[in-house]
Amino acid sequence: MTEPRHETxxxxxxxxxxxxxxxxxxxxxxxxxxxxxxxGHQGAPGDAPLAxxxxxxxxxxxxxxxxxxxxxxxVPAGSFYGMVGPNGAGKTTTLSMATGLLRPDFGTxxxxxxxxxxxxxxxxxLMGVLPDGxxxxxxxxxxxxxxxxxxxxxxxxxxxxxxxxELLAALDLEADAGSLVVDYSAGMTKKIALASALIxxxxxxxxxxPFESVDPxxxxxxxxxxxxxxSSGGSVIVSSHVMDLVQRMCSxxxxxxxxxxxxAGSVDEVRNGSTLEERFVQLVGGGHRTEGLEWLRTF
Amino acid sequence: xxxxxxxxxxRLLLNGFKRSPWQLVGxxxxxxxxxxxxxxxxxxxxxxxxxxxxxAHTVVVLGGAATVLGWAIIPLVASAADMTLxxxxxxxxxxxxxxxxTGLALAGFIGIPGLATLLAALGTVGxxxxxxxxxxxxxxxxxxxxxxxxxxxxxxxxxxxxxxSSRRFKDVSSIIVFIPLVLLGPIMVGIVDGVRGSxxxxxxxARTLSWTPLxxxxxxxxxxxSGNAGAAGLKVLISAATIAGLLLCWHVxxxxxxxxxxxxxGSSKKGGKLGLFGLLPGTPAGAVATRxxxxxxxxxRYAASLVIVPLFPxxxxxxxxxxxxxxxxxxxxxxxxxxxxxSICADVSYDNTAFALHLAAxxxxxxxxxxxxxxxxxxxxxxxxxxxxxxxxxxxxxQWLPNLLGLSIGTLxxxxxxxxxxxxxYNIAVPLPGDSPFKKPPGNVAQTLAVQAxxxxxxxxxxxxELALVAVQAFxxxxxxxxxxxxxxxxxxxxxxxVGVRLGGKWLEARGPEMFAQLSVNR
Numbered sequence: 135m136t137e138p139r140h141e142t143x144x145x146x147x148x149x150x151x152x153x154x155x156x157x158x159x160x161x162x163x164x165x166x167x168x169x170x171x172x173x174g175h176q177g178a179p180g181d182a183p184l185a186x187x188x189x190x191x192x193x194x195x196x197x198x199x200x201x202x203x204x205x206x207x208x209v210p211a212g213s214f215y216g217m218v219g220p221n222g223a224g225k226t227t228t229l230s231m232a233t234g235l236l237r238p239d240f241g242t243x244x245x246x247x248x249x250x251x252x253x254x255x256x257x258x259x260l261m262g263v264l265p266d267g268x269x270x271x272x273x274x275x276x277x278x279x280x281x282x283x284x285x286x287x288x289x290x291x292x293x294x295x296x297x298x299x300e301l302l303a304a305l306d307l308e309a310d311a312g313s314l315v316v317d318y319s320a321g322m323t324k325k326i327a328l329a330s331a332l333i334x335x336x337x338x339x340x341x342x343x344p345f346e347s348v349d350p351x352x353x354x355x356x357x358x359x360x361x362x363x364x365s366s367g368g369s370v371i372v373s374s375h376v377m378d379l380v381q382r383m384c385s386x387x388x389x390x391x392x393x394x395x396x397x398a399g400s401v402d403e404v405r406n407g408s409t410l411e412e413r414f415v416q417l418v419g420g421g422h423r424t425e426g427l428e429w430l431r432t433f
Numbered sequence: 434x435x436x437x438x439x440x441x442x443x444r445l446l447l448n449g450f451k452r453s454p455w456q457l458v459g460x461x462x463x464x465x466x467x468x469x470x471x472x473x474x475x476x477x478x479x480x481x482x483x484x485x486x487x488x489a490h491t492v493v494v495l496g497g498a499a500t501v502l503g504w505a506i507i508p509l510v511a512s513a514a515d516m517t518l519x520x521x522x523x524x525x526x527x528x529x530x531x532x533x534x535t536g537l538a539l540a541g542f543i544g545i546p547g548l549a550t551l552l553a554a555l556g557t558v559g560x561x562x563x564x565x566x567x568x569x570x571x572x573x574x575x576x577x578x579x580x581x582x583x584x585x586x587x588x589x590x591x592x593x594x595x596x597x598s599s600r601r602f603k604d605v606s607s608i609i610v611f612i613p614l615v616l617l618g619p620i621m622v623g624i625v626d627g628v629r630g631s632x633x634x635x636x637x638x639a640r641t642l643s644w645t646p647l648x649x650x651x652x653x654x655x656x657x658x659s660g661n662a663g664a665a666g667l668k669v670l671i672s673a674a675t676i677a678g679l680l681l682c683w684h685v686x687x688x689x690x691x692x693x694x695x696x697x698x699g700s701s702k703k704g705g706k707l708g709l710f711g712l713l714p715g716t717p718a719g720a721v722a723t724r725x726x727x728x729x730x731x732x733x734r735y736a737a738s739l740v741i742v743p744l745f746p747x748x749x750x751x752x753x754x755x756x757x758x759x760x761x762x763x764x765x766x767x768x769x770x771x772x773x774x775x776s777i778c779a780d781v782s783y784d785n786t787a788f789a790l791h792l793a794a795x796x797x798x799x800x801x802x803x804x805x806x807x808x809x810x811x812x813x814x815x816x817x818x819x820x821x822x823x824x825x826x827x828x829x830x831x832q833w834l835p836n837l838l839g840l841s842i843g844t845l846x847x848x849x850x851x852x853x854x855x856x857x858x859y860n861i862a863v864p865l866p867g868d869s870p871f872k873k874p875p876g877n878v879a880q881t882l883a884v885q886a887x888x889x890x891x892x893x894x895x896x897x898x899e900l901a902l903v904a905v906q907a908f909x910x911x912x913x914x915x916x917x918x919x920x921x922x923x924x925x926x927x928x929x930x931x932v933g934v935r936l937g938g939k940w941l942e943a944r945g946p947e948m949f950a951q952l953s954v955n956r
Contacts, residue, residue, distance in 0.1 A: 235792055237946040255942075258795030265793065268786035268953075269866060271724060273731045277704035282720055286794045291715030295707075302704065311704025314731075316867065330790065 184247045186211040186338045186369030191241035192231050201227045203393035214364045215371040216384035224393040225373040226266055233263045233340050262331035266342035272316035276326045283330035301329040320347040339370045377411040391418045438536030442543045458879040471549050479559035490655030491639040493557050497578055497651030498642050504582040505589050524691050541583035554579045561654030571654030577672040578650035584679045591686045604733045646675035721804025737870035738776045759828045766821025766841040773813035774848025779861040780805050792945050798938030802853045817841050836906050836915030839922030843899040846926025850933025851892050857937035859884045860951040
């Protein structure tokens, strides 16, 4: 029962931004020169700034199942973008394809105008990724893991060292910095993975379920860090099940189900007067209340 | 309820085969192997039918007692207990304990180790197919004995569940297991010597053991054959009491374990110690090498392949001391070089989905390859040099030194180059992170075997120049070819190492996401 009024589904098959990402696609192989300077408004006279993340018609099929069916999203620079959807909606698959972890069957993703699949090494420098459901190098101590993550990105050792201690302090992990990650609790593991994604000060953060199994105090800390990051110009996209959190925290939201975008835009546009949760249930359907199960009240 | 539990276990076993046809092929190969060993064992037991009764009794009782001990010890040290029907999973179902225990005990026979033990135990009926009482005694003994095995292993695993779930214990125990493996040769010879020296002692040992819970069930057939009905009756009592006692222990332990889950908290440690990360170069390749070196030390799966290396000199020296000629010791260096270089074939597979960090960070393929290869080189080069030069002190064939050095270094570098290519492209079935190095790896065993076989063939081809120079010296006798090999081996090795690292890096960069997708299947 989806009303058509907020149908923003296949929003952008033609690119909305006049930046030519195809113009400088290098052939496979040799690394392109590192784009040290952020790719600002090149060749876009007086136009809107580049989207931090622009997902264009991404699709992925696993065997018979179409996991993602043509998802297009624009995450404006400086926005805090929430992605909500039921289990199996294709959130993780979409984010994996947008971050270069899973090759899409169709479509592509641009990070500040850099095509993730044509210039992967360059695009990956611009973003920090927290994937869901992957292991970490958990025989390292927490401190070593974050250091490793920084050094892998070619950062200077002294810069890494100072950032690691600040990050660990900000995430309340100082007391366990020297323990092996394999001995961490689920919430601590999430936090140390987040620290690994932040170490290189990316321009875009892609976080898959960052608040899962994190305690409320740490969740508030993380929110504080992310809000500060956004207010100074960074962009964040998070996936979450917690509607309430997304409604309070995010500036924009996309509702995804069955591999499609059902609605996308600013939080106020999408929820359209009701709460995000009500709107979500309305869009996704399946919120049948109390049909059947009468026996459950008979004991 | 008991039937339900048995049905569940059977269904779980069948579904285990269903994951992919290739897995089925791998399982079938394993099964064929197990069947081969089992039929040899049963054949041997049946053949004992025509042996002297005293001898048959000794063999059956000692073998049976060893089996019972094995069931108690192996799941503990190998962390390989079959936890598909973990009692903890039934806590919320309120199954009467008596039925739960019966069901779980019988379900222990559904599965390869349980079934094999039961069949082998039934083989003793063949041994005692000499008279009706002896055969029926052996049948009863086989059932009691196999039941003792299963229940004993359940008691041991339940009692140590808290201990066994702690990571430190798992790490340490999975490595300790290698020590008897390393010393296997000398231990075997010691036993054989001991047996030879005191052959008349074993029957005494068997007779003593037959009065203990370990040996009692296995002794029934022999006792009835020699007419000791009284002794047999007492031993039935001993066996039955043992099983009853074990069941009681299990019941008590289970009741306690279900309401006190293992405490997994550890002490927290402050940071400030970066270890190797503070020492090695702070470049991406340096970081990868550092991480790999830490894993070589801390991850039992890597450590296992390190601990197994000292096995070679012990084994070769030992076989040399038996045959009187130490010629075989000469291949120690090249063989070690091959094994250690080959071990990083599975490097990315060992990472499992942690590889996502490399992928998300946009590590250049060549940095990834180079770091891993250099870490392996740093560990293996000293070992290989020692193992190449060391044997010459025993054999005194110093004219072979340059040739062997060339071959060893060539093999090491070429192998590292080739492994860098293979691990960039193929996912090898390895135990998951945190699992015991002994655990049967999930995934495509058949493909792993194929990749390994083809890879070794390619390595042999790449090593033709070095091997040819060894052959030349072997036939001509002069050391000239050796000096050539000392130059050719390292030179060719370095070239192939560089080519392998570059090619592997290119492949990894191009196919990183596909590799990651393969790794995500087994997590």
